[in-house]
Amino acid sequence: MIDKLALGTVQFGTVYGINNKTGQVPEKEVVGILRRAGLAGIDMLDTAQSYGESEAVLGTALQSLNSRFKIVSKFVAGHHLTPRRLFSESLIRLKSDRLYAFLYHKFSDFRDYPGWHEELLELKTGGHLEKVGFSVYYPQELQSLLDRGVKFDIVQLPYNVFDRRFEFLFPALRKHNIEVHVRSVFLQGLVFMKSSEIPAALAGIRTKIGRLHAVSKKSGVPVSALCLCFGLLNDGIDRVVIGVDGLADLENNLTGLNLRAETEKVFDELCLLREDDEDLILPSKWKK
Numbered sequence: 001m002i003d004k005l006a007l008g009t010v011q012f013g014t015v016y017g018i019n020n021k022t023g024q025v026p027e028k029e030v031v032g033i034l035r036r037a038g039l040a041g042i043d044m045l046d047t048a049q050s051y052g053e054s055e056a057v058l059g060t061a062l063q064s065l066n067s068r069f070k071i072v073s074k075f076v077a078g079h080h081l082t083p084r085r086l087f088s089e090s091l092i093r094l095k096s097d098r099l100y101a102f103l104y105h106k107f108s109d110f111r112d113y114p115g116w117h118e119e120l121l122e123l124k125t126g127g128h129l130e131k132v133g134f135s136v137y138y139p140q141e142l143q144s145l146l147d148r149g150v151k152f153d154i155v156q157l158p159y160n161v162f163d164r165r166f167e168f169l170f171p172a173l174r175k176h177n178i179e180v181h182v183r184s185v186f187l188q189g190l191v192f193m194k195s196s197e198i199p200a201a202l203a204g205i206r207t208k209i210g211r212l213h214a215v216s217k218k219s220g221v222p223v224s225a226l227c228l229c230f231g232l233l234n235d236g237i238d239r240v241v242i243g244v245d246g247l248a249d250l251e252n253n254l255t256g257l258n259l260r261a262e263t264e265k266v267f268d269e270l271c272l273l274r275e276d277d278e279d280l281i282l283p284s285k286w287k288k
């Protein structure tokens with residue numbers, strides 16, 4: 001199952017997360033986290049040009065480690081820029097000669113920069129990039145790409161016990177051989193919050209988070225393992241991208257990998273937690 005995990009790295013480049021109490025992960029700890037991840041068999045990292053210092057922090061940290069990771073990064077387009085230039089800037093910051101995948105971070109860029117997609121696909125011919133794709137927030141975005149027959153190899157989308165909006169597209173993605181990476185299995189850390197800590201704007205999700213905690217208590221499976229294994233158990237998903245705030249989170253999540261069978265026993269109860277209100281399940285809509 002470890003081969004289905006990828007490590008998210010926004011937490012290494014900026015202060016991130018609704019439940020974050022410790023700030024940005026210090027560079028020294030980043031090295032420890034990456035070392036442990038590599039030893040455990042995690043072989044993929046997810047980053048982006050807009051995650052603060054994440055790419056540069058990774059570039060420095062990876063120099064001191066033996067592990068080789070496949071790296072996924074994302075770009076935001078801009079006038080006076082080209083995909084080739086953005087790609088080479090990522091490589092420079094990451095001190096690497098290749099990326100596994102390079103994704104549009106903003107779906108609107110695909111529409112607003114019409115020549116870019118062909119140029120991105122061309123980058124794959126140079127031998128320094130394997131896959132091109134999209135990070136999306138809304139099923140309509142992905143559906144429109146599939147409907148129009150746009151060529152791409154990989155998509156990253158939000159998925160968790162609450163947010164299952166994209167599930168209906170998984171069979172089509174499999175049919176087209178498009179790799180599916182999911183993020184947000186812990187909803188930025190919201191799933192761990194006590195009812196009293198959840199902001200008033202998200203009061204609508206309190207009952208379901210309470211029910212998730214009750215399933216955890218009854219089954220003896222930690223919330224982290226339930227949420228992680230819920231993604232891992234889905235055959236439509238190739239990679240689950242998890243974010244960690246420190247080594248302790250990573251260790252807990254590695255332990256949680258072993259609780260798939262226990263999670264499977266309460267799978268039907270977890271399925272009942274589905275929530276379609278985007279104001280509650282989309283972090284970009286949460287009132288800051």
Ligand SMILES: NC(=O)c1ccc[n+]([C@@H]2O[C@H](COP(=O)([O-])OP(=O)(O)OC[C@H]3O[C@@H](n4cnc5c(N)ncnc54)[C@H](OP(=O)(O)O)[C@@H]3O)[C@@H](O)[C@H]2O)c1
Binds near residue numbers: 190
């Ligand atoms: N549009 C995009 O492309 C996009 C957007 C967002 C994120 N991402 C990627 O996805 C990665 C993950 O971000 P996400 O938003 O999906 O976060 P997530 O994985 O849903 O949640 C990560 C947070 O959960 C908490 N956590 C993780 N394991 C835990 C454990 N065992 N026990 C307790 N708390 C634990 C930590 O925060 P606390 O300890 O502070 O609670 C951690 O920062 C990012 O690093 C980034 O690479 C991509």
